[in-house]
Amino acid sequence: MTASPRSRAAAQIQDAAWEILAERGLPGVTMEEIAARAGVAKTTVYRWWPTKSAVLMDALRERLLPRVAFPEDGSVRDDLVSQIEAVIDLFGSETGRAYLALVAESMHDGEVATALRERYVDDQRRAAIERLEKGKRKGEVLPEVDLELLVDSLYGALYYRVLVSHAPLDRAYARRLVDGIWPGEPNRRRPAGDDGAGPSTAEASMI
Amino acid sequence: MTASPRSRAAAQIQDAAWEILAERGLPGVTMEEIAARAGVAKTTVYRWWPTKSAVLMDALRERLLPRVAFPEDGSVRDDLVSQIEAVIDLFGSETGRAYLALVAESMHDGEVATALRERYVDDQRRAAIERLEKGKRKGEVLPEVDLELLVDSLYGALYYRVLVSHAPLDRAYARRLVDGIWPGEPNRRRPAGDDGAGPSTAEASMI
DNA sequence: AACAGAACGCTACGCTACGTAGCGTTCTGT
DNA sequence: ACAGAACGCTACGTAGCGTAGCGTTCTGTT
Numbered sequence: 001m002t003a004s005p006r007s008r009a010a011a012q013i014q015d016a017a018w019e020i021l022a023e024r025g026l027p028g029v030t031m032e033e034i035a036a037r038a039g040v041a042k043t044t045v046y047r048w049w050p051t052k053s054a055v056l057m058d059a060l061r062e063r064l065l066p067r068v069a070f071p072e073d074g075s076v077r078d079d080l081v082s083q084i085e086a087v088i089d090l091f092g093s094e095t096g097r098a099y100l101a102l103v104a105e106s107m108h109d110g111e112v113a114t115a116l117r118e119r120y121v122d123d124q125r126r127a128a129i130e131r132l133e134k135g136k137r138k139g140e141v142l143p144e145v146d147l148e149l150l151v152d153s154l155y156g157a158l159y160y161r162v163l164v165s166h167a168p169l170d171r172a173y174a175r176r177l178v179d180g181i182w183p184g185e186p187n188r189r190r191p192a193g194d195d196g197a198g199p200s201t202a203e204a205s206m207i
Numbered sequence: 208m209t210a211s212p213r214s215r216a217a218a219q220i221q222d223a224a225w226e227i228l229a230e231r232g233l234p235g236v237t238m239e240e241i242a243a244r245a246g247v248a249k250t251t252v253y254r255w256w257p258t259k260s261a262v263l264m265d266a267l268r269e270r271l272l273p274r275v276a277f278p279e280d281g282s283v284r285d286d287l288v289s290q291i292e293a294v295i296d297l298f299g300s301e302t303g304r305a306y307l308a309l310v311a312e313s314m315h316d317g318e319v320a321t322a323l324r325e326r327y328v329d330d331q332r333r334a335a336i337e338r339l340e341k342g343k344r345k346g347e348v349l350p351e352v353d354l355e356l357l358v359d360s361l362y363g364a365l366y367y368r369v370l371v372s373h374a375p376l377d378r379a380y381a382r383r384l385v386d387g388i389w390p391g392e393p394n395r396r397r398p399a400g401d402d403g404a405g406p407s408t409a410e411a412s413m414i
Numbered sequence: 415a416a417c418a419g420a421a422c423g424c425t426a427c428g429c430t431a432c433g434t435a436g437c438g439t440t441c442t443g444t
Numbered sequence: 445a446c447a448g449a450a451c452g453c454t455a456c457g458t459a460g461c462g463t464a465g466c467g468t469t470c471t472g473t474t
Contacts, residue, residue, distance in 0.1 A: 008441090030431060030432085031432075031433085032430080040452085042452095042453095043435095044451060046433070047450075106370075107233075107307060107310075108311065116371075146383065149364070149384060150387070152364035152367055152368060152372070152384075153363065155363075155371075156363030156368070156371075157359035159363060159366060159367050159370065160359055160362060161363070163310060163313075163314065164310060165328055165332065166320060166324060167359075176353065176356060180352075180357070214421075216422075238460075239460060247422080248424065249461095250423075250424085251422060251423075253462070253463085254421075415474105416473105417472105417474085418471100418474105420470085421469080422467105422470085423466105423468075423469090424465100425465090425466095426463100426464085427464080427465105428462100429461075431459085431461100432457100432458080433457095434457090436455090438452085439452075440451070441449085442448090442450090444445100
């Protein structure tokens, strides 16, 4: 998974792998196809990456990270909603499908699992938790809330929908989700008119 | 995925596939290996199942369902905790690894995805939601709670830990999880001594 | 007991993808 | 100009796929 990106062929190889993934999914990505599409000898691909997953992991890097940066624009609640919207958008995109394909692959490949965690998952978790802790200091989040757990639940729900239940997942779900299990400040009430058909009331969404 | 289980060789084939999965993981399962291990011609395997996933799906059937039945012993909260404990136990078991391997496979195979949903996921969701609705009728759950969302969050957190963050997942997490985002009845308080270092207080865990 | 049809075993394909070896050619920096 | 890295090309051997052809055994009728 630790590849050396400095090579003239590297970019072509990653682009080729990325294209094939978009067209035919992960099973359609083969080292032979990558080489052919990149106009490169198979040995050149193997020179830099041991597996197709490693190629894709590197190809994912620049494409994924900019999409899920954590905002610090407004209240914790609003920032959380917009970040989760970004994740939902991502999951619906080509890049997101690639990422999720690698998540699936990580079940059988410890290298992939480790790389995903070190490059994306851990950072995202950390950012989310830091944002929530800042919210705690500002009094927007009750101090006794278990932030690890909250993050598990929020993002777990997204992954669950995409990977397991295959229920539809649109941007509206972000607000429904956050308002549903939101650990807001005590006696918090949302302004009138901010309710988008979410079934939970302000009081009921309190942790 | 729609196999015909009536055949003398069927049981041996499923057992063989199951053994191989336990020993070498899903990538190690091949139609050739299944046939060899079962002491059966390769054509016989193909006669009944089109893919290795289909074989495993059927092999999973009797092994999985009995493990995650939904209890109706006590309060909703307690039943939820013990059912989630059962799921956590499952995820740590051989059967659970097999199930999760198929979940991962379902990313790339729509047949597997549909079969999993129809056989397991939808039923489990339905059982959980029915149990929670019963709780609503008894006043154990606030009527405005979004049950779909709650189930997404609870079970999503489990899948998230196992598939994505690879954080440790033990039985204690079940109570931590339920008490953390638990939509209990209004002004509910847990009895003293029931607190196992969970960071959330009774008030704070209210939705 | 005879018979038909299903189920099974066996062999042998052609195909794709894997991962590597060997060796000659081109590029790059100093 | 020269060395070393990077690359291209061909050619392997291996594994697994999915199918075809054909003969053998099992099973349940009548």
